[in-house]
Structures are given as C-alpha cells and as structure tokens.
Amino acid sequence: MRLAFLAKYREFGLLLIRVSIGILFILYAAPALFGGPSAWAHFGAGARNWGLHSHFQVWGFLAAFLCCLGGVLMIFGLFFRIGVLLVLALAVGHAIGVCKGSGFRIALPSIEMCFVLAGLLFVGPGAYSVDKT
Secondary structure, eight states: OTTGGGGGGHHHHHHHHHHHHHHHHHHHHHHHHHSOHHHHHHHHGGGGGGTOOSOHHHHHHHHHHHHHHHHHHHHHTTTHHHHHHHHHHHHHHHHHHHHHHHOHHHHHHHHHHHHHHHHHHHHOSOSSSSSOO
C-alpha cells in the first residue's frame, strides 16, 4: 500500500488532534472567561440545557474556566481523560442547545465533536504527553 509509511507517524497524528482540539476549546471559552460578568452570564445561559435556570454568571464562569482548563490538559496530555471529560460536558451541552434551537442538521458539527472526544477517551493521550500514560 502506498500510504503504509504513514503508520510510523500515528503518535504524531494523535498529538496533532489532541493539540488542535485543545486549542479550539480554549479559543471558544477564553473570550467568555476574560469577558467579565456579562460574558459569563451569556455563556452560562447554556445551563438551561441542563435544567438550571438561575445563577448564569456562576455557571458561565465555571463552564468557561473548566473548558479552558480541559483544553490545556488536552494539549499537554496531563490528566488527559479528565480534560476530555471537562470539554465533553461543554460539547454535549452545546450540541443539545443547538439541536433544540436550530435543529438536528445545524447541530451535526457539535455532535461530531462529541463523538471525537468520546473516541479520545478510549484512545488516550498517546506517547507524546507530559505524564506518559
């Protein structure tokens, strides 16, 4: 097979996926984290998808902080599965909110990200991680 030589770069491919998804989640949540109370309330309004209907500033700050923390953990591969679970909770909430508001077809990218994150839970961080697990 012509592309068989790529098998030796399997760990680099996993590193690329891990780092790029971690950066994307940081870029998604950092504006809310550093935006102050109004940004926290707007970001935390997604807590309605989980059945929470008050304290949106608190939920928004926690969600943005945990999403950024999960992204950093994913990038470094340190406590990788915990980091994936942190961003997976946000991704599931986002997918539910988009699906309720705009329909299933619009929510497909969010749902796909949930499946990618679920797959990363099983695969693990790979060889290029800080804790080497």
